[in-house]
Amino acid sequence: MLPAFGLAALLPVCSCGVIPIAKTMIERGGTGARDGLVFIATAPLLSPIIISLAFTLLGGSYLVLRIVSSLVLALAVALLVRPFLSSPAEAPRAASTPLAAGATTPGTACAPAPGATTPRRGAC
Numbered sequence: 001m002l003p004a005f006g007l008a009a010l011l012p013v014c015s016c017g018v019i020p021i022a023k024t025m026i027e028r029g030g031t032g033a034r035d036g037l038v039f040i041a042t043a044p045l046l047s048p049i050i051i052s053l054a055f056t057l058l059g060g061s062y063l064v065l066r067i068v069s070s071l072v073l074a075l076a077v078a079l080l081v082r083p084f085l086s087s088p089a090e091a092p093r094a095a096s097t098p099l100a101a102g103a104t105t106p107g108t109a110c111a112p113a114p115g116a117t118t119p120r121r122g123a124c
Contacts, residue, residue, distance in 0.1 A: 004036070012048050042071075
């Protein structure tokens, strides 16, 4: 959770740009959904552009309040989504390729049915 929070503070992304980054983090980066959600929740709040504007326009006390509030939000998101995940650290992983109708394991979608010599109809 803290690496996602730290990465959120380093990347200058808005709330629209954070979604594809978080999706890629979860799918290809090996992080769990919890870290992805923490990143989604905090990246727009901690963007370096927003931080510099907050400090310039509203002062240091507001900046500290914003960073602490973002950390509290990140902790709240991590704790709230924890019961919905299969394990506390990771989310259930989606299969890289969907299974064809009637297939029971990946890689058997086009295999012949037991006792048959031709592949399953419509599976390939």
